[in-house]
Amino acid sequence: MxxxxCGKEMTKGGIILSGIKLDGEFTWYSQNEFDKKGLKAWDRSNRKNIDAKRSLMGEEKFNNAxxxxxxxxxxxxFTINI
Ligand SMILES: [Zn+2]
Known part of the structure; x- marks a missing residue:
């Protein structure tokens, strides 16, 4: 890609999230929601959960980085799971 x-060729790889103890989510929010701070509630209706593959060792793997x-x-x- x-x-x-800068327009130069990139190196294909993937992201591995390790050391997770809880069943977390990797979630996208619109900029407006993302910029909210403190106790303001995020509008979760338009969030997108990113699809991850959990490995045998418990890491979350995200392809296409x-x-x-x-x-x-x-x-x-990233592909979202619907
Ligand atoms: Zn670049």
Whole structure:
């Protein structure tokens, strides 16, 4: 994939979330909801849960994360579970 910031070729990989003790969620919120602070309740109606594969060791694995060596950034293309 081409980096959306600098236009160079990125390296394909994946993200592994390890050391999770609870059954957590990896959730996307719109910017408006994401920016809310403190005790303001997040409007959870439009959130998107990102689909992860749990490994035998308990890690959550997210496929399709691309690393740009030039920008030092990672861009993810994640599937949501509906
Ligand atoms: Zn880049």
């Amino acid at each position: 081409i980096c959306p910031i 691309y690393f740009c060596e030039s920008c030092n950034k990672i861009v993810g293309i």
